[in-house]
Amino acid sequence: MPHMTAYARNQWYVAAYSHEVGRELLGRSVCGETLVLYRTEDEGTPVVLHDRCVHRRYPLSEAPTRLDGDRIVCGYHGFTYDTTGTCVYVPGQKRVPRTARVASYPVVEQDSLIWVWIGDPELADPAGVPRARHLDAPGWVTVRGMEPIDCDYGLLVDNLLDLSHETYLHGGYIGTPEVAETPITTEVDEGAGIVRVSRHMDDAECPPFYARSTGISGRITRWQDIEYHAPCLYVLHSRVAPVGVVPNPDGSDPDAFHTEVTYAITPSGDGTVYDFWAVSRDWATEDDEVTEFLRANNHTVVMQDVDALNLLQRTLGTERHGYQELSINIDTGGLAARRILARLVEEGAKPEEKVK
Ligand code: FES
Ligand SMILES: [Fe+2]
Numbered sequence: 001m002p003h004m005t006a007y008a009r010n011q012w013y014v015a016a017y018s019h020e021v022g023r024e025l026l027g028r029s030v031c032g033e034t035l036v037l038y039r040t041e042d043e044g045t046p047v048v049l050h051d052r053c054v055h056r057r058y059p060l061s062e063a064p065t066r067l068d069g070d071r072i073v074c075g076y077h078g079f080t081y082d083t084t085g086t087c088v089y090v091p092g093q094k095r096v097p098r099t100a101r102v103a104s105y106p107v108v109e110q111d112s113l114i115w116v117w118i119g120d121p122e123l124a125d126p127a128g129v130p131r132a133r134h135l136d137a138p139g140w141v142t143v144r145g146m147e148p149i150d151c152d153y154g155l156l157v158d159n160l161l162d163l164s165h166e167t168y169l170h171g172g173y174i175g176t177p178e179v180a181e182t183p184i185t186t187e188v189d190e191g192a193g194i195v196r197v198s199r200h201m202d203d204a205e206c207p208p209f210y211a212r213s214t215g216i217s218g219r220i221t222r223w224q225d226i227e228y229h230a231p232c233l234y235v236l237h238s239r240v241a242p243v244g245v246v247p248n249p250d251g252s253d254p255d256a257f258h259t260e261v262t263y264a265i266t267p268s269g270d271g272t273v274y275d276f277w278a279v280s281r282d283w284a285t286e287d288d289e290v291t292e293f294l295r296a297n298n299h300t301v302v303m304q305d306v307d308a309l310n311l312l313q314r315t316l317g318t319e320r321h322g323y324q325e326l327s328i329n330i331d332t333g334g335l336a337a338r339r340i341l342a343r344l345v346e347e348g349a350k351p352e353e354k355v356k
Contacts, residue, residue, distance in 0.1 A: 005154030007032065060102070085103055148273070150310050186333045195226075196225065216257075232266055
């Protein structure tokens with residue numbers, strides 16, 4: 001069994017995009033907890049319950065389980081739960097057993113994301129949900145998707161915190177030689193659990209992803225500023241501009257193209273992760289061709305990562321126990337992320353699980 005990154009339980013995780021949750025039951029799994037998601041009829045409030053009926057553990061996200069108003073009716077023998085997970089009806093008897101309830105989970109809908117808290121509900125603070133305003137702000141257009149990957153979520157964190165792989169894995173899409181050649185700077189805010197990795201290229205080839213979408217034909221300055229809010233939210237602030245456009249210190253330079261590339265990294269179970277990806281732009285927002293191009297191109301890029309990580313996980317599964325890795329400068333951000341994740345795991349562990 002290869003190394004698996006443990007779950008940091010007392011944290012917010014993206015379980016779904018807002019548009020995925022409605023009056024159809026949606027099954028997801030976060031940190032090994034199976035969940036069923038839906039919205040209430042009148043207010044449209046998202047509800048997240050444990051996805052196993054207390055009776056014989058039928059998955060509540062599966063047909064013929066259905067909604068009756070805001071209540072969920074198990075498709076096997078009809079146990080019926082309200083939005084708090086309390087069972088309000090059982091077949092064949094008047095008395096509902098007091099223990100008949102499924103867990104309900106704290107949920108926050110913000111920035112077009114459905115965040116859930118699967119740890120100690122007493123500790124769930126909605127103010128602690130990190131923001132990704134560009135996903136749902138006026139003036140921004142976003143393309144998005146989600147791909148499940150059969151790998152330890154730590155491998156996806158590694159992947160995203162080191163973009164030098166763009167040159168090799170994503171050559172011809174977003175990678176050019178300068179990405180791998182340009183050193184990074186890394187900043188870690190241990191207290192806030194944030195890792196920042198920056199790579200500023202002053203004079204670089206423009207990769208097709210940006211050449212075709214922005215229309216820039218020559219060489220570019222290309223800035224990549226990563227902000228990783230452990231454990232779940234990753235935002236890459238990307239700036240491209242023709243070489244010679246002097247960056248405006250307040251970031252509002254009109255001749256640069258700003259793109260926010262967002263990922264939510266949600267461990268679903270042991271060795272499986274949801275890769276939520278989104279590309280947001282505030283330029284050419286009316287141009288549907290650009291939108292379609294970015295959607296298709298980024299999906300291809302994401303699938304290159306998905307294939308690589310599926311393969312890497314299978315490969316690690318055949319390694320001898322205690323295999324070694326070799327880390328270099330490009331891994332500084334990824335190693336900082338591992339340290340922070342280890343701390344969050346420790347903080348979220350139940351007392352009996354704590355490492356002595
Ligand atoms: S398994 Fe749900 S009612 Fe029997
Ligand atoms: Fe990648």
